[in-house]
Amino acid sequence: MMQNKLNCEKVYQITGLIKESKYLTILTGAGVSTGSGIPDFRTPGKGIWEKIDPFKVTSIQAFLENPRRFYHFYRPRIEMLWKASPNPAHEAIYRMEEMGYLKYLITQNIDDLHRRAGSKKVIEVHGSLREAVCQRCKKKITAEILINKLDKGEGVPYCECGGVFKPDVVLFGEILANLEKAILESKKSDLMLVIGSSLQVSPVNFLPEYCLNNGGKLIIVNLMPTHLDYQAEVVVQEDICIFLPEVVKTLEKEDEKSKT
Numbered sequence: 001m002m003q004n005k006l007n008c009e010k011v012y013q014i015t016g017l018i019k020e021s022k023y024l025t026i027l028t029g030a031g032v033s034t035g036s037g038i039p040d041f042r043t044p045g046k047g048i049w050e051k052i053d054p055f056k057v058t059s060i061q062a063f064l065e066n067p068r069r070f071y072h073f074y075r076p077r078i079e080m081l082w083k084a085s086p087n088p089a090h091e092a093i094y095r096m097e098e099m100g101y102l103k104y105l106i107t108q109n110i111d112d113l114h115r116r117a118g119s120k121k122v123i124e125v126h127g128s129l130r131e132a133v134c135q136r137c138k139k140k141i142t143a144e145i146l147i148n149k150l151d152k153g154e155g156v157p158y159c160e161c162g163g164v165f166k167p168d169v170v171l172f173g174e175i176l177a178n179l180e181k182a183i184l185e186s187k188k189s190d191l192m193l194v195i196g197s198s199l200q201v202s203p204v205n206f207l208p209e210y211c212l213n214n215g216g217k218l219i220i221v222n223l224m225p226t227h228l229d230y231q232a233e234v235v236v237q238e239d240i241c242i243f244l245p246e247v248v249k250t251l252e253k254e255d256e257k258s259k260t
Contacts, residue, residue: 010234014234018101023189025185025189025193026195027107027194027195029194029197030196031195032089033109033196035089036113059173067156081111081129088242093114093119097119099251105119106182107122108201109126110127110167123185126176127167136163137161137163146165149165183207186208187211187214191217192207193221194226195244208228209228219232220234221235221244222237
């Protein structure tokens with residue numbers, strides 16, 4: 001009972017901070033998509049990188065040296081992400097944008113689930129698997145076409161020009177996409193809500209500090225502790241797919257009250 005009371009208090013605390021804010025941004029990590037059946041990377045006992053060295057299979061060097069081996073790892077992941085559906089957490093974040101509270105969403109995720117949930121103001125710092133790009137002529141194709149090419153091309157998706165298609169994501173060893181935009185939005189934020197991120201991946205893990213250094217406030221919703229928990233106004237270690245919809249419901253109720 002005490003735990004339920006504590007959760008309720010945090011819902012109202014976060015709701016109050018959101019309503020007071022003038023420029024809310026959200027930063028999401030892999031934890032926001034686990035409710036869609038997509039495993040994260042670092043949860044002890046479950047994280048993908050506990051079993052696989054990312055630099056051997058998902059680095060730009062690995063792709064260039066052996067695209068067949070690269071896609072042996074990546075093909076089932078591309079199909080899994082392509083078939084996944086947005087969960088209540090993605091939908092709650094979209095609803096915050098729709099209600100006018102959320103100014104920008106910054107995501108580390110490549111699964112495209114935020115956009116498929118309806119979010120429009122999205123900064124994908126690691127790119128997205130919804131498309132692939134030919135490394136020679138720069139032609140773009142959808143994930144569905146990429147999978148078909150993999151199945152027909154003996155494990156390597158070739159373009160008509162002879163080049164190899166690469167998922168339009170930032171691999172280890174590549175420069176992040178849209179990082180300057182993400183930094184700018186973080187600096188403009190008077191409130192940043194970090195959702196489902198362990199804040200272990202650089203340089204994205206510095207984004208909340210841009211907000212804090214400019215006088216903004218921080219909320220962290222993540223099952224595991226982060227190095228910035230001590231600087232956050234509120235820290236929540238609960239199921240994101242349950243907690244976030246409750247925050248949105250409370251926002252909706254408060255908005256209705258203000259209209260009457």
